[in-house]
Amino acid sequence: MYRIGICDDEKNTCMEIGKMVREYAKQTVTELETLVWHTGEALCEALKTVSIDLLFLDIELVTTSGIEVGRYIRNELENHEISIAYISAKSSYAMELFKICPIDFLIKPILYEDVAEIIEESLKRYRRNKLIFEYRAKGVYGKVKYQDIICFSSDNKKINIVLADSVTAFNGRLKDILPTLPDNFIQIHQSYIINLDHLLECTYDSVKMSGDMILSISQPYRKDVRRQISEFNWG
Amino acid sequence: MIFYIFYKYMHCFFDTGEVNRKKEILVYLLMLLWSAFVASFSEPDLSHATTALILFVLTGLYPDRLKKKLLVTVVIFGTYVLSKALVVRLLSFFRFDSDIAFIIEQLSVLALMYIFELFAEIWIEHLRNLRVKMAENENTKRQLAGYSNQLDVLKNSEEKVRGLRHDLKHHLNELMLMAEHDQSSDIKDYIKSMDSFMTYSGEYVSSGNKDIDSLLNLMLDDAKRELGEVSCKVCIPSELDIELFDLNVILGNLLDNAIRAAKQTHEKYLHVRISYKMGMLLIHVENSYTGDLIKEGGRYRSTKEDSAAHGMGITNVQCIVKKYDGDMVITEENNRFLVKIVLYVKTA
Numbered sequence: 001m002y003r004i005g006i007c008d009d010e011k012n013t014c015m016e017i018g019k020m021v022r023e024y025a026k027q028t029v030t031e032l033e034t035l036v037w038h039t040g041e042a043l044c045e046a047l048k049t050v051s052i053d054l055l056f057l058d059i060e061l062v063t064t065s066g067i068e069v070g071r072y073i074r075n076e077l078e079n080h081e082i083s084i085a086y087i088s089a090k091s092s093y094a095m096e097l098f099k100i101c102p103i104d105f106l107i108k109p110i111l112y113e114d115v116a117e118i119i120e121e122s123l124k125r126y127r128r129n130k131l132i133f134e135y136r137a138k139g140v141y142g143k144v145k146y147q148d149i150i151c152f153s154s155d156n157k158k159i160n161i162v163l164a165d166s167v168t169a170f171n172g173r174l175k176d177i178l179p180t181l182p183d184n185f186i187q188i189h190q191s192y193i194i195n196l197d198h199l200l201e202c203t204y205d206s207v208k209m210s211g212d213m214i215l216s217i218s219q220p221y222r223k224d225v226r227r228q229i230s231e232f233n234w235g
Numbered sequence: 236m237i238f239y240i241f242y243k244y245m246h247c248f249f250d251t252g253e254v255n256r257k258k259e260i261l262v263y264l265l266m267l268l269w270s271a272f273v274a275s276f277s278e279p280d281l282s283h284a285t286t287a288l289i290l291f292v293l294t295g296l297y298p299d300r301l302k303k304k305l306l307v308t309v310v311i312f313g314t315y316v317l318s319k320a321l322v323v324r325l326l327s328f329f330r331f332d333s334d335i336a337f338i339i340e341q342l343s344v345l346a347l348m349y350i351f352e353l354f355a356e357i358w359i360e361h362l363r364n365l366r367v368k369m370a371e372n373e374n375t376k377r378q379l380a381g382y383s384n385q386l387d388v389l390k391n392s393e394e395k396v397r398g399l400r401h402d403l404k405h406h407l408n409e410l411m412l413m414a415e416h417d418q419s420s421d422i423k424d425y426i427k428s429m430d431s432f433m434t435y436s437g438e439y440v441s442s443g444n445k446d447i448d449s450l451l452n453l454m455l456d457d458a459k460r461e462l463g464e465v466s467c468k469v470c471i472p473s474e475l476d477i478e479l480f481d482l483n484v485i486l487g488n489l490l491d492n493a494i495r496a497a498k499q500t501h502e503k504y505l506h507v508r509i510s511y512k513m514g515m516l517l518i519h520v521e522n523s524y525t526g527d528l529i530k531e532g533g534r535y536r537s538t539k540e541d542s543a544a545h546g547m548g549i550t551n552v553q554c555i556v557k558k559y560d561g562d563m564v565i566t567e568e569n570n571r572f573l574v575k576i577v578l579y580v581k582t583a
Contacts, residue, residue, distance in 0.1 A: 092443025095472040095582045105470045201514040204560035230577040233512045
């Protein structure tokens with residue numbers, strides 16, 4: 001079940017977004033569950049045990065701010081899968097917010113169309129991440145969720161699947177697996193295919209992936225990579 | 236040697252940023268082989284024709300209009316023939332052994348070609364500087380107008396808030412009265428009217444990035460007056476490592492063009508979206524247009540009267556985009572004109 005969290009100290013805002021989420025669920029016949037918190041502390045505590053997929057998060061929470069909560073999710077919990085949509089009364093944003101890679105920003109008063117668009121976008125991501133990559137290593141079949149793959153790297157005739165905490169190798173060539181991967185996987189180098197959902201920052205010639213891994217984009221790929229990443233962000 | 240000089244000429248006349256180096260070198264080497272092959276058993280006339288042909292093939296490497304390619308071929312070939320004629324003429328005053336004469340002739344032709352090339356380079360550099368100056372001028376004007384407009388915006392919204400504060404007690408009383416009588420719909424209306432009183436209509440964008448705010452508020456104010464539907468969403472950090480001049484060139488030119496085009500249409504809409512993701516500044520400008528843009532050699536020409544100035548605008552935007560290793564994509568379909576720009580910008 002797809003879970004949506006709402007965290008705002010104004011109870012009315014929470015109610016309003018909750019109503020919009022239910023409206024969206026009804027209109028698109030999607031099963032959605034909503035969870036509501038009113039403080040950053042309560043949310044952080046709950047996230048230790050509960051998993052959610054999309055979070056509407058107020059920036060101006062009183063005690064623990066939305067920035068701190070975002071940082072906690074990304075850095076402490078090392079969770080890059082939750083889509084975070086920030087809510088604010090103002091339309092000016094601090095730099096720190098962008099480091100958390102939010103899916104979008106909502107400005108009060110909140111409009112249904114914007115909420116619907118965010119849920120849509122985040123659902124798209126959720127669905128592609130649930131898919132599973134299968135491979136065969138040393139005669140044994142292995143499975144890994146796409147959302148856990150930071151990148152594929154190759155050396156000689158081996159492909160390494162790089163996850164946050166481990167690396168698994170199997171025999172194969174990148175150019176054979178590339179067409180079978182979801183759209184968010186792009187090749188940036190003869191020996192790297194990256195998952196754009198794990199991309200934190202990029203320049204024309206390098207990318208920074210989650211876990212602060214820095215990979216270079218080789219010259220022949222640069223223009224294509226630029227186009228692919230910007231199209232990915234424009235949606 | 237002569238090929239190196241051809242290469243210098245090409246780089247002087249064409250925009251070479253998009254060219255694959257390996258391919259370029261390969262083509263030059265091929266041409267070199269060809270010319271050596273032809274020269275080994277031919278008369279001078281034929282070799283001239285070959286040179287011209289080689290030059291034209293070389294221009295094919297660079298992305299530009301055919302007219303310009305032909306022109307460049309003629310110019311380079313012209314200087315080549317001219318240098319040769321000049322050298323032969325000069326050498327005829329002296330008497331050398333035929334071997335030495337040949338070497339001297341070849342060397343002088345090269346030297347002369349090289350000098351011509353330097354002149355051309357200087358001249359083109361001068362033109363470029365002139366254009367930059369013109370753009371700077373335009374920018375300064377726009378910036379000044381932007382700042383004075385932003386000052387007005389701030390002053391006006393400040394005044395509105397002050398006015399509201401002045402009457403706050405009265406408003407609170409009114410609201411309390413309504414609350415006592417449970418008139419919730421009246422309360423809603425009252426709050427709405429307070430809100431609309433407070434917000435100044437000239438402020439469309441307040442991203443906290445002063446430069447972008449003042450520029451967009453000025454341009455969107457124009458747009459609002461001329462067009463029917465104007466929307467703008469800006470989600471960017473308040474501090475970005477991009478020069479104000481560069482932003483001005485991009486947003487100023489894009490919005491100018493978009494507003495001008497949309498004005499002539501029936502729908503009259505303009506949508507602007509600026510966001511910042513993963514180190515990329517993404518700019519998205521969409522407008523309605525009548526569809527009679529003239530495209531020439533892959534570039535848009537203007538329907539505007541002083542079309543030289545207009546074409547310059549887009550060229551300037553392209554220059555800035557390149558400076559930030561960026562990319563610009565223009566699409567048009569169903570009377571919808573869309574420009575998407577991506578720039579790599581670090582946060583300050």
